[in-house]
Amino acid sequence: AQSVTQLGSHVSVSEGALVLLRCNYSSSVPPYLFWYVQYPNQGLQLLLKYTTGATLVKGINGFEAEFKKSETSFHLTKPSAHMSDAAEYFCAQTSGGSNYKLTFGKGTLLTVNP
Amino acid sequence: NAGVMQNPRHLVRRRGQEARLRCSPMKGHSHVYWYRQLPEEGLKFMVYLQKENIIDESGMPKERFSAEFPKEGPSILRIQQVVRGDSAAYFCASSPGTGELNSPLHFGNGTRLTVT
Numbered sequence: 001a002q003s004v005t006q007l008g009s010h011v012s013v014s015e016g017a018l019v020l021l022r023c024n025y026s027s028s029v030p031p032y033l034f035w036y037v038q039y040p041n042q043g044l045q046l047l048l049k050y051t052t053g054a055t056l057v058k059g060i061n062g063f064e065a066e067f068k069k070s071e072t073s074f075h076l077t078k079p080s081a082h083m084s085d086a087a088e089y090f091c092a093q094t095s096g097g098s099n100y101k102l103t104f105g106k107g108t109l110l111t112v113n114p
Numbered sequence: 115n116a117g118v119m120q121n122p123r124h125l126v127r128r129r130g131q132e133a134r135l136r137c138s139p140m141k142g143h144s145h146v147y148w149y150r151q152l153p154e155e156g157l158k159f160m161v162y163l164q165k166e167n168i169i170d171e172s173g174m175p176k177e178r179f180s181a182e183f184p185k186e187g188p189s190i191l192r193i194q195q196v197v198r199g200d201s202a203a204y205f206c207a208s209s210p211g212t213g214e215l216n217s218p219l220h221f222g223n224g225t226r227l228t229v230t
Contacts, residue, residue, distance in 0.1 A: 004156070043118065043205060043221035044157070063227075090156055100147050100209065100219060101170070104156030 002027050004091050006105035014113050019078040021108045022064075023091030026072065032094040033074040035065055039087045047089075050074065054107065061085070086112045117141075118208050118222035126228045127196050130213075135191040135225045139208030146189040147219060148181060151203040163189060196229045203227075 007022040025031055032051050036044040048059025055067040065076045075090060088109045092102040119138040127133050139146050139175035145164055149157040159173040174181065178196075183189040193200055203226050207219035 002161050036221075041123075041223065043120075043223045045221070049218065079212075092156075100145070101159050101173075101208075102149075102157070102219070104158070106154065107158045109120050 002031075002093060002103050004093055004103055004105035006089075006091050006108050008108055009106065010109045010111070012111045013081045014112060015083055016080050017112065019063075019081045021076040021084065021089050021091075021110065023074045023076065023105060024072050025074060025091075025093045027093060033065075034092045034094075035059065035063070035066060035074075035076050035088045036092060036104075037087045038090065038107075044090065047076070081110075081112045081113065083112050084110070086110055118206055118219075118220050120204075120206050120225050122225060123223065124228070125139060125227050127230060128230050129197055130195050133196050133200070133227055133229075135193075135204050135206075135227070136188045137191070137208075137222060138188040139207030140220050143208035143210050143220070144210065145209045146183050147190050147207045149190075149207065149221075150155045151205060153157035153202070153222070159189075186208040193197075193227075196227075198229045201227055201229045 003026050005024045015056045018041040034049045034054045037047050038044050047063050048057045050067045058064045063078045064073050088107045091105040121136050147162050148160040155195045160179045162170040164220045180192045191205045203224045205221050205224045207221045211221050
């Protein structure tokens with residue numbers, strides 16, 4: 001069965017510091033990978049996705065992620081954290097190449113300290 | 115341009131009651147998906163529907179849960195005889211197409227069900 005592992009259920013950074021949220025996937029076929037953000041009491045918003053092609057993917061709000069097949073990783077980064085980045089972040093992969101049957105990680109709660 | 119609309123935002127039911135969760139997809143979207151988020155867990159796929167058809171219900175519990183997406187009106191996720199373990203956030207998503215990676219899912223704000 002496919003799985004997504006997010007290392008660290010809670011990450012705390014200072015404003016202006018680097019944000020690094022880790023995600024490892026397991027898939028027997030080439031995966032399609034996604035990062036979603038969930039602000040309090042809101043739905044999930046797509047940050048970025050990797051399908052094929054360039055392994056460094058840029059998303060909204062200055063986030064980017066790099067697909068590393070050798071490490072089965074898709075870590076999310078942002079050079080400089082902003083207070084508005086405080087939210088829960090979910091990494092996800094698809095099953096069998098479809099777009100709708102996403103397997104999600106348990107999420108990482110990011111807090112940003114002033 | 116309204117997004118995916120779910121109601122109610124919060125729903126409290128006593129054990130044994132029925133819960134009905136509604137989802138109106140984004141304008142122009144004909145594909146609806148329901149996901150469930152249990153406490154401290156990631157979202158898990160439940161069911162995928164198109165108008166008047168259930169396409170994939172492989173993630174739906176076999177008993178007490180049902181879903182529909184009628185020709186007119188919102189999609190409904192129905193949970194009969196709720197139990198405490200049904201307490202979760204239920205998210206609906208929609209897309210204009212399926213299996214196409216250029217049409218990502220758009221999620222609603224969720225319905226938080228609490229069973230007392």
